[in-house]
Amino acid sequence: MQHDSLEQRIQTLEDKAALKALVDAFSNLADQKDLATQALLFTEDAVVDTYFEGQLFASLKGRKEIEDTFSGFMANFETSYHLNGQHTAELDGDRATAVHYCLVVLVNTVDGKKTRHTNGVYYNDEYVRQGSQWLISKRTSYFTWRDQQLMGQS
Template sequence: MRELFDAYAHCADRRDAEGQKALFTADTRFAVYMDGEGTEPTYVLEGREALTPVFADLNRYETTTHFNGQSTVTIDGDRATGESYTIAHHLFTEDGNRMIMVASLRYLDTFAKIDGSWYFAERNLVLDWSETRPSSP
């Protein structure tokens, strides 16, 4: 699973939306919770092809760096569940000023093993906190 987590972050930082989508099952569910304490998702996408605009949205940043931290995974045959943590850095320019947005993310995942490979069957992205501030060049 660690390879799957890291491939997701790598594709995000390299702006490889197609590679990122390939990590998901065709019938995947992807939900985003912008309020870490909330119980209702901000939005939900169904199916691998619906992920394209979300992953392409990273193009608005000049660069991103996602650092994956601790994770827990429970495997039950060809299914698994897990939680992983990421600190994501997003650099951008606003009104001529270089800015950085740092976000603490948690992913609550359900995985499916298909033909010997693991995929995200469901991914819930939870934003625990974020900070936006000026960044030095």
């Protein structure tokens, strides 16, 4: 049984809310295609590893590489839509980890046909508090399943 003070319990709640707000901001910025601002949610030396169906797709290091790669990838899509689900965070002082689930829908047009790509994704995140701000220091993204469908088709 924990005997944390009221202040410690409030700090824990505030930190968990800030971490959830961080991943929500990440998703909102992706959908707005504001990838320069999104990159600022990572530490300068952050690492992002992305897996598609178990295979390493990309391993990125540092804000610049993250921004450039995300920008190039998102340029392939007219629309993106992130729907965040559960976010389970564990705190350890100025560091934290979390598992975060997300449904990512991407829409593009190829050969005049609009296509919707729906992805089931979960992230294993590591965070660090720098000053009063939480940032992502490491993100491992697992795109575990994908469905592709022509839009306007049943």
